[in-house]
Amino acid sequence: MDRFGVLFGRLVKEKRGIEGLSQDGLAGKCGLAKARISDIEKGKIGNPQAKTVDALCVALNISREERAACHAAPMSSLPPRLLEQVARNFGRKMPDATEEELEAFLMAKAEEFREMRERLKRMAETESRISELIKAANAALGEGDFGTADDLLKEAEVVQLQLSTLSLEKQVQLRIERGNVALVNGNVGAAADHFERSSRYFSGIDVVLEARNRHQCATLLRYHGYRYKSHEALYAARSALQQNLGILQKEIHTETWCQTKNALGGVSVRLSQFDVPESAMSHLSDAKGHYEDVRAVTSEEVLPKMFATAGLDLANIYSDRRFAKSDADDETNLQFALSLQFAALRFFFQSR
Numbered sequence: 001m002d003r004f005g006v007l008f009g010r011l012v013k014e015k016r017g018i019e020g021l022s023q024d025g026l027a028g029k030c031g032l033a034k035a036r037i038s039d040i041e042k043g044k045i046g047n048p049q050a051k052t053v054d055a056l057c058v059a060l061n062i063s064r065e066e067r068a069a070c071h072a073a074p075m076s077s078l079p080p081r082l083l084e085q086v087a088r089n090f091g092r093k094m095p096d097a098t099e100e101e102l103e104a105f106l107m108a109k110a111e112e113f114r115e116m117r118e119r120l121k122r123m124a125e126t127e128s129r130i131s132e133l134i135k136a137a138n139a140a141l142g143e144g145d146f147g148t149a150d151d152l153l154k155e156a157e158v159v160q161l162q163l164s165t166l167s168l169e170k171q172v173q174l175r176i177e178r179g180n181v182a183l184v185n186g187n188v189g190a191a192a193d194h195f196e197r198s199s200r201y202f203s204g205i206d207v208v209l210e211a212r213n214r215h216q217c218a219t220l221l222r223y224h225g226y227r228y229k230s231h232e233a234l235y236a237a238r239s240a241l242q243q244n245l246g247i248l249q250k251e252i253h254t255e256t257w258c259q260t261k262n263a264l265g266g267v268s269v270r271l272s273q274f275d276v277p278e279s280a281m282s283h284l285s286d287a288k289g290h291y292e293d294v295r296a297v298t299s300e301e302v303l304p305k306m307f308a309t310a311g312l313d314l315a316n317i318y319s320d321r322r323f324a325k326s327d328a329d330d331e332t333n334l335q336f337a338l339s340l341q342f343a344a345l346r347f348f349f350q351s352r
Contacts, residue, residue: 004103006043007070008053013041015060030059050098064091068106082113089186108227109184116180130159172198172213179217183224183233192221192236196243211244211256215263218244222267231275238267250297258294258306265290265313281322288317300347308344315340 016026023041027034032055039045040056057067068087069080086109090102097105133156140149179194195217202210218240225233244260268287272280294310297303317323318337324330 004070005040005046005048008048008067009041009043009045011062011066011070012037012056012060015062016041019060021060026056026059030055032056050100064088064102068102086184086186093186105228112180112184116177116184130156133159168201172201175201176217176220180220183220188221188224188230188232188236191224192240195220196240199240207247208253208256211248211253211260214240214244215256215260218263218267222263222270225267225274226270229274231271234267234271234274238264238271241267254297255303255306258298258303258310261290261294262306262310262313265294265310269313269316284317284320284322288314288323291317300343304347308347311340311344315344 016023019026021029023034023037026032026037030037032052036045036052037056040048040052053067056062064087068083083106087102087106090097090105094101133152137149137152137156140146140152175194175198179191179198182188182191182194196214199210199214199217202213218237221233221237221240224230225237241260241264245257245264248257248260250257265287268283268290272283272287275283291310291314294306295314298307298310300307315337318333318340321330324333
């Protein structure tokens, strides 16, 4: 029996009692059959239709947070207060969403929360290890075992050296995790700010590390944008990647520059899907330009993987009928797209 159906059925029965309604009275109020309501209250319907759930919620004044709590069991990794918060944010941003969309959103947030907790736990392990080693060394000294104490302190020294070496990276990662927290809360602007600050820790130290970190953060924003169809996150990703173009020199950092251009093409493709419809062609044209820029500085001999990847992406653009002014143009574009796909697939097959 589906857990949501059981919990929601109990909630309906409880709310009906609070409202002083019989099953007949509730049936008349929400337009459902009495038998249907009875089955729901008994938990016999594991996953009621969204319109059924909506009708009962309206009739019984069931809040979105109360509905979300019915999903708490399969998402036990989300603490109750966090569950309530993310559900409230979802309800505010998408008031017309269906029950299935709410459930999918909460499940995704639960997975993000679990992954974030795991990352933070791993980050604390190094400090915990040093503390354990020092305590063990003190205990060995108390027993007069100087050899063991020295071995333990030596190991602690090695761990501390590793920690010092990675201190900047850890500081960067902590700032990235602040960005991840903001993303879990749906605050794209704050997340983008944290991500950008994490990249600027490398400013003036190492251009490639700065660009690589910013690219990683842009990928997080791109994933959020794709997962939740958020054009705001995609625009933030585009802004970050464009900053990379400002610090990279195409002739010196060619591979990283091409990676940035390919990523910008991917962002533009997603914006053509999730931004306002009237901007779709503009975004697709931008994507086409980014992929062509990559092809202009690569070849089958120079960065061949970049060349092939951009070719596949460009083929998808040329396959779009909207780029053709006539049937003849469309035929020409399709033939060119097929040639790009064939060349790229030949490369990937040969490099296996």
